[in-house]
Amino acid sequence: MVYTPFxxxxxxxxxxxxxxxxxxxxxxxxDCVFSQLALSRVLTSLGKHVTLLNEGPFARDEIARxxxxxxxxAPSSLVERNPLVIVVDCSTIDRPxxxxxxxASCRMIVLxxxxxxxxxxxxxxxxxQPLSVSTTxxxxxxxxxxxxxxxxxxxxxxxxxxxxDTGFFHFISDKVGGETLRRVSHLVDHGxxxxxxxxxxxxxxxLSYFKGVAGLVDRVQSRYDGALLYTWxxxxxxxxxxxxxxxxxxxxxxxxxxxxxxxxxxxxxxxxGMRSKNGSxxxxxxxxxxxxxxxxxxxAGAKVKGELDxxxxxxxxxxxxxx
Ligand code: 5GP
Ligand code: MN
Numbered sequence: 001m002v003y004t005p006f007x008x009x010x011x012x013x014x015x016x017x018x019x020x021x022x023x024x025x026x027x028x029x030x031d032c033v034f035s036q037l038a039l040s041r042v043l044t045s046l047g048k049h050v051t052l053l054n055e056g057p058f059a060r061d062e063i064a065r066x067x068x069x070x071x072x073x074a075p076s077s078l079v080e081r082n083p084l085v086i087v088v089d090c091s092t093i094d095r096p097x098x099x100x101x102x103x104a105s106c107r108m109i110v111l112x113x114x115x116x117x118x119x120x121x122x123x124x125x126x127x128x129q130p131l132s133v134s135t136t137x138x139x140x141x142x143x144x145x146x147x148x149x150x151x152x153x154x155x156x157x158x159x160x161x162x163x164x165d166t167g168f169f170h171f172i173s174d175k176v177g178g179e180t181l182r183r184v185s186h187l188v189d190h191g192x193x194x195x196x197x198x199x200x201x202x203x204x205x206x207l208s209y210f211k212g213v214a215g216l217v218d219r220v221q222s223r224y225d226g227a228l229l230y231t232w233x234x235x236x237x238x239x240x241x242x243x244x245x246x247x248x249x250x251x252x253x254x255x256x257x258x259x260x261x262x263x264x265x266x267x268x269x270x271x272x273g274m275r276s277k278n279g280s281x282x283x284x285x286x287x288x289x290x291x292x293x294x295x296x297x298x299x300a301g302a303k304v305k306g307e308l309d310x311x312x313x314x315x316x317x318x319x320x321x322x323x
Contacts, residue, residue, distance in 0.1 A: 001179070002129060002131045002132055002176050002179050002180065003129070003132070003137075003138070003141035003179070003183075004129070005145070006127055006141070006142060006145045007124050007125070007126075007127065009122075009124040009125055010109050010124075010125055010127060010142075011145060011146065013084055013107055013109060013125065014043070014046075014048075014084065014086075014109070014146065015046075015146075017048060017083070017084035018048065018049060019048070019049050019051075019078070019081050019082075019083035019084065020043050020048045020049070020050050020051075020083055020084045020085075020086060021050075021051045021052075021053055021074075021078065021083045021084070021085050021086070021103065021106075022036045022039050022040055022043070022050060022051070022052050022053070022086050022088065023036075023053045023054070023085060023086070023087045023088070023090075023096045023099060023100055023103075024036045024053075024054045024087075024088050024089055024090070024096065025054075025089055025090045025095035025096055025097075026054070026055045026056070026095065026096060026097035027056070027057065027059065028054050028056070028058065028060075028063060028089075029060060029063070029164055029165075030060065030062055030063055030160055030161055030163075030164030030165075030201070031089055031134045031135050031136060031161040031162075031164045031165045032054070032088065032089040032135070032161075033054070033058070033063040033066055033161075034063075034136050034157040034158065034160045034161035034164070035088040035089050035111070035134075035135040035136045035138075035139050035157075035161055036052050036054065036070070036088060037052070037066060037069065037157045038136055038139045038140070038143075038154050038157035038158050038161070039086065039088065039111075039139045039142070040052055040069075041151070041153065041154045041157070042139065042142070042143045042146065042148045042154065045148050046146065046148065051071060051075075051078055051083070052069055052070045052071065053070065053071050053072075053073075053074060053096075053099045054070045054072065054096075054099070055072050055073075055096070055097040055098060055099050056070070056072055058070075059242060060242050061201075061204065061205075061241070061242075062160070062164075062200075062201040072099070073099065074099055074102045074103065076102075079102045079103065082105075082106055083103070083106060084106065084107050084108075084109070085100075085103045085106045085107065085108045085109070086108075086109045086110075086111065087100070087108060087109070087110045087111070087112075087120075087121075088110075088111045088112065088135050088138075088139070089111075089112060089113070089114075089135040090110070090112060090114075090117075091112055091114035091116060091117025091118070091128075091294045091295075092117050092118050092120065092294055093118070093120040095294075107125065108120075108121040108125060109121065109125045109126075109127075110125065110126045110127070110128065111127050111128075111135060111138050111139065111142065112126075112127075112128045112129075112135060112138075113128070113129055113130055113131075113132040113133070113134065113135050113138060113165075113296075114128070114130065114285070114294055114295060114296060115130040115283075115285050115295075115296050115297055116285040116286055116288070116289040116294045116295065116296075116300075117289075117294050127142070130296070131175070131176050132176075132180075133162065133165055133166050133171065133172055133176065133180055134161045134162045134164065134165040134166065135161060135165075136157065136158040136159075136160070136161025136162055137158065137161075137162055137180065137183055139158060139161075140158045140183060140187075141183075150186065150187075150190045151190070152190055152191035152192070155186075155187040155190040155191060155192050156187075156191075156192050156197065158187055159184065159187045159188075159192045159194075159197060160197060160201065162184060162187075163194075163197065163198070163201070164201075167245075167249065168198060171278070171298065171299075173278075205241065206240070206241075208240075209240065209241045209243070212237065212239050212240075212241070212243060213243045213246050213247060215237070216231045216232075216233060216237075216243055216247055217231065217247060217250060217251075219231055219232070220251065223316055224319075224320070224323045225256065226254070226255070226256040226257060227256060227257065227258040227259065227323045228257075228258070228259045228260075228261065228316065228319060228323060229251045229254060229257050229259075229260050229261075230260065230261035230262070230263065230312070230316070231247060231251075231261075231262060231263075232262070232263035232264070232265070232308060232312065233262070233263070233264045233265065234265045234308065235265060244262045244264070244273045247260075247262055248260050248262070248273070248275045252275060252277055257277055258276060258277050258280035258281075258282055258323060259274070259275070259276050259277070259280070259282060259284060259319060259322075259323065260274075260275045260276075261273070261274055261275075261315065261316075262274075263308060263311065263312055263315075265308050266303075268305070269303045269304060269305050269306075270303070270304050270305075270306060270308055270311040271301065271303050272288075272291075272293070272301060272302050272303070272304060272311070272315060273301050274287065274288055274293075274295070274299070274300045274301055274302070275298060275299055275300075276297070276298050277298070278298060282322060282323070283297050284297070284298060284299070284300045285297050285298075285299075285300040287300070287318075287319070287322055288300035288301055288302045291304060291315070291318070292304065
């Protein structure tokens with residue numbers, strides 16, 4: 001059973017709260033943003049006053065138009081009301097960035113599905129289920145536990161988080177498949193069109209975006225007899241859009257590959273995106289954790305200070321023992 005019953009403390013804390021702040025991780029993806037949005041609708045329907053906090057940036061195309069529904073800083077008037085805080089899709093306390101600090105003394109519920117991380121609230125207020133393919137499906141289970149009926153908009157948010165984190169039904173194992181897909185079929189029964197959502201979340205890219213992806217694929221390096229493939233992106237690439245997922249999708253199909261790394265130069269750090277191949281026996285989330293990051297068994301990341309060349313060289317060397 002993936003969606004085990006929620007701790008009574010979580011349900012009681014939500015039922016008795018008036019003000020609730022829902023916080024997600026910085027540089028949010030679809031699962032994070034749509035978990036926040038879906039949870040907001042569930043809580044609002046229970047009469048709660050809900051504030052959505054996320055420091056952004058809302059860089060990905062599929063979430064950009066929802067930015068105006070979020071605050072990027074905590075208003076002091078809200079902090080003074082001592083709200084209940086619900087943190088979604090975060091496995092460590094640093095993931096939300098600076099927005100969480102003002103609420104340090106508030107009661108905090110954590111809803112997450114990462115396999116590696118550091119607990120940062122009471123165990124009775126945590127619902128962490130690594131077998132859930134997305135955090136939005138945890139929000140759906142919570143909705144059910146709170147007795148809130150599903151509506152079409154909430155269903156579409158839950159579905160969009162689900163497809164984001166499963167690569168549109170790709171990363172679902174037989175271990176969780178039946179229960180997961182029964183939950184998803186319920187979303188479709190409530191008016192979600194998988195075909196329309198796919199197009200809505202992919203269409204509108206420029207041709208130059210795909211030429212850029214081709215350039216990043218063109219510079220891919222292979223190490224350890226092809227078990228590792230990696231590429232990188234610098235400011236000089238002048239890239240618009242987020243190419244990483246398209247690159248992982250291609251490179252993980254290459255014969256013999258076990259790990260794909262994508263190094264992205266940021267202002268003062270290198271953002272390392274990490275993927276391991278299903279069946280490779282490599283828990284890339286554990287590797288990311290040991291480098292100050294985190295994630296899941298097959299999808300993870302970390303942020304590392306240093307020059308791009310050094311970070312690439314050191315990370316490859318550290319992978320030697322894992323591979
Ligand atoms: P993505 O590559 O799609 O940004 O992230 C893949 C997974 O790894 C996500 O579940 C994400 O939360 C996690 N992840 C990515 N970067 C970091 C990081 O710097 N720190 C932590 N703790 N997790 C990360
Ligand atoms: Mn997620």
